[in-house]
Amino acid sequence: MNPVGRGALTNVTNADYVRDKYAGPHAEQRSVGAMTQEAGRLMAKLVPLADGVAELVRDGDTVALEGFTHLIPFAAGHEIIRQERRDLTLVRMTPDVIYDQLIGAGCARRLVFSWGGNPGVGSLHRFRDAVQNSWPVPLELEEHSHAGMANRYVAGASGLPFAVLRGYTGTDLPRHTGNIRSIDCPFTGETLTAVPALNPDVTVVHAQRADRAGNVQMWGITGVQKEAVLAARRSLVTVEEIVDELTPVPGQVVLPGWAITAVAHVPGGAHPSYAHGYSVRDNAFYVAWDEISRDRDTFQDWIERHVQNAGATA
Amino acid sequence: MSQYTADEMMTVAAARQLRDGTACFVGIGLPSTAANLARATHAPDLVLIYESGCLGAKPDRLPLSIGDGVLADTADAVIPVPEVFNYWLQPGRIDVGFLGAAQLDRYGNINTTVIGGDYTDPKVRLPGAGGAPEIAASCGEVVVIVRQSRRTFTERVDFVTSVGYGAGPGDRARLGLRGGGPRTVITDLGVLEADPDSCELTLTRLHPGVTVERVREATGWPLAVADDLSTNEPPTAEELTVLRALEATMRAAA
Numbered sequence: 001m002n003p004v005g006r007g008a009l010t011n012v013t014n015a016d017y018v019r020d021k022y023a024g025p026h027a028e029q030r031s032v033g034a035m036t037q038e039a040g041r042l043m044a045k046l047v048p049l050a051d052g053v054a055e056l057v058r059d060g061d062t063v064a065l066e067g068f069t070h071l072i073p074f075a076a077g078h079e080i081i082r083q084e085r086r087d088l089t090l091v092r093m094t095p096d097v098i099y100d101q102l103i104g105a106g107c108a109r110r111l112v113f114s115w116g117g118n119p120g121v122g123s124l125h126r127f128r129d130a131v132q133n134s135w136p137v138p139l140e141l142e143e144h145s146h147a148g149m150a151n152r153y154v155a156g157a158s159g160l161p162f163a164v165l166r167g168y169t170g171t172d173l174p175r176h177t178g179n180i181r182s183i184d185c186p187f188t189g190e191t192l193t194a195v196p197a198l199n200p201d202v203t204v205v206h207a208q209r210a211d212r213a214g215n216v217q218m219w220g221i222t223g224v225q226k227e228a229v230l231a232a233r234r235s236l237v238t239v240e241e242i243v244d245e246l247t248p249v250p251g252q253v254v255l256p257g258w259a260i261t262a263v264a265h266v267p268g269g270a271h272p273s274y275a276h277g278y279s280v281r282d283n284a285f286y287v288a289w290d291e292i293s294r295d296r297d298t299f300q301d302w303i304e305r306h307v308q309n310a311g312a313t314a
Numbered sequence: 315m316s317q318y319t320a321d322e323m324m325t326v327a328a329a330r331q332l333r334d335g336t337a338c339f340v341g342i343g344l345p346s347t348a349a350n351l352a353r354a355t356h357a358p359d360l361v362l363i364y365e366s367g368c369l370g371a372k373p374d375r376l377p378l379s380i381g382d383g384v385l386a387d388t389a390d391a392v393i394p395v396p397e398v399f400n401y402w403l404q405p406g407r408i409d410v411g412f413l414g415a416a417q418l419d420r421y422g423n424i425n426t427t428v429i430g431g432d433y434t435d436p437k438v439r440l441p442g443a444g445g446a447p448e449i450a451a452s453c454g455e456v457v458v459i460v461r462q463s464r465r466t467f468t469e470r471v472d473f474v475t476s477v478g479y480g481a482g483p484g485d486r487a488r489l490g491l492r493g494g495g496p497r498t499v500i501t502d503l504g505v506l507e508a509d510p511d512s513c514e515l516t517l518t519r520l521h522p523g524v525t526v527e528r529v530r531e532a533t534g535w536p537l538a539v540a541d542d543l544s545t546n547e548p549p550t551a552e553e554l555t556v557l558r559a560l561e562a563t564m565r566a567a568a
Contacts, residue, residue, distance in 0.1 A: 068366050068367070068381050068395055069366060069379045069380060069381025069382075070366070070381045070383070070386075093395070094444075113442065114442060114443055114444060115441050115442050115443065115444035115445075116441050116442055117441035117442075119342070119379040119380065119381070120342050120343075120378050120379040123440075123441070124441075127439070128438075128439045131436070131439040132435075132436065132437075132438075132439055143427070143442055143443070144443070145443040145444070145445065145446070145447045145448060146365065146395070146399060146443070146444050146445040146448070147399035147400075147403070147404070147445065147447070147448040150395050150396040150398075150399055150400075151396065151399070151400070153396070154396050154400075165399075165400070165404065165448075166404055166448070166451065166452065166490070166492070167447060167448050167451070168447055169451060169477070169489045169490060169491060170451075170474065170477035170480055170485070170489040170491065171443075171447050171474050171475060171476065171477060172427070172433075172473050172474045172475070173427075173443065173447070173475070176433045176434075190490070191490065220383060220386045220392070221366045221367055221368065221381045221383075221385070221386050221392060222367070222392070222394060223366065223367065223381075223394070223395045224394065224395045224396060226394065227394070227396060251386075251392050253394075274383060276383050276386060280383065281378060281379070281382070281383075283378050283567070283568045284568070287568070
């Protein structure tokens with residue numbers, strides 16, 4: 001189990017922070033046996049998806065699957081469902097169809113988020129069923145705004161205990177979300193909002209390419225993936241393609257292999273979302289999900305046929 | 315062109331609201347349609363900003379989601395999501411924010427979180443805040459697009475997701491909200507504008523063929539009506555042609 005303690009993640013106490021400060025968010029990445037050494041640095045190991053999830057995602061973990069309508073790590077989410085992880089705290093700015101599936105499959109105990117919907121389509125029926133009817137298990141919510149969530153990842157990636165922003169003021173969110181606090185600026189006296197750092201036990205993202213040393217390259221809309229990976233204790237990146245050399249692409253984000261725990265080659269791993277340059281959004285699936293997920297039986301049938309009984313692709 | 319729907323009138327009225335050369339924070343659905351209609355008609359230099367990180371997107375078809383690849387392909391810059399909020403929205407660089415609402419009160423406070431029951435046991439769980447609280451706080455002004463009904467236009471919102479004018483005049487300043495707030499609400503029946511003194515949403519324009527009585531019936535509070543109430547021009551042939559062509563591109567892409 002994670003030595004830093006998962007309580008530290010969403011309710012940062014001083015003791016937790018001091019431990020984090022000395023251990024660093026990547027303390028565990030350095031000690032995970034799954035790493036290889038190259039040029040004096042510990043590089044991400046190339047692993048099959050099932051092994052990566054088995055090793056890096058554990059029951060009770062705080063898990064962030066990020067990807068802002070683009071590069072959503074669906075295949076990794078399905079592997080988490082197949083391996084029947086339980087009691088996860090799921091973190092994501094925009095819990096959409098993949099979190100609807102994880103929630104409906106009973107993997108989640110808690111959701112930390114800022115917008116939960118089927119993007120461009122409507123509501124998430126499994127998410128609503130969990131919140132309104134505790135099906136299949138009760139789901140605790142920790143609800144923020146996008147600005148708050150983005151800044152929480154930035155603080156986590158920066159090794160800071162909290163982030164400061166102009167946000168939430170006058171809304172009802174602070175009344176229901178305990179970790180939205182106010183703070184006075186020490187220079188101007190102005191009252192601002194503070195939210196605690198997010199440091200997931202593990203962050204999972206999908207990217208276009210990695211090289212054999214585990215350096216990862218993504219482009220197009222890169223959302224909050226860099227921050228979510230750097231904030232996490234462990235990370236797993238699924239990629240469309242493994243290449244000998246990462247040719248530069250305009251607008252790219254490159255995450256060095258020594259900042260990542262493991263990379264899995266999973267072509268099409270973002271479907272039904274898309275990977276810019278490799279695939280387009282399967283909009284028909286998002287629309288179909290509205291019907292599939294509306295009813296518990298059709299949902300369970302779909303999960304059984306398309307996730308449980310479908311092996312990992314890599 | 316005489317035949318058009320109430321939704322088309324609403325979208326055209328919203329598009330007309332956008333001035334050329336301004337920077338506009340756009341959500342998916344009606345706001346995105348209206349902003350792209352404006353860019354394709356009277357406001358070619360409208361800067362569209364999508365919260366996925368696409369600044370100055372110039373899509374040639376309507377995007378299917380705020381993270382549609384066509385936005386990244388056509389943007390002046392694609393930036394990380396934290397920068398959208400920290401570098402662009404928070405300092406007040408965005409002139410207009412477009413928001414929808416599940417509930418809205420007379421001061422333009424918006425609920426997109428929960429309806430009925432209480433927060434932990436709601437009757438209906440909605441998607442939540444997304445970028446809206448800070449858009450409502452920090453954009454130069456906010457334009458709300460929402461279909462008008464008593465269910466939506468309520469005396470009190472069940473949850474304040476995004477602040478309009480709070481409980482009335484002076485509240486935005488007291489809260490330290492720097493943007494101008496919801497100046498305009500565009501519906502399928504007409505246009506409401508915040509009164510400069512009372513901050514109360516006031517019916518200032520009707521869409522053609524709509525009566526004040528009908529708007530009152532669709533409003534859950536005693537509606538203020540402007541003395542100089544006017545009627546919007548119906549959609550022009552050009553507006554309708556462009557709007558329908560845009561919507562056809564979305565159906566084709568889907």
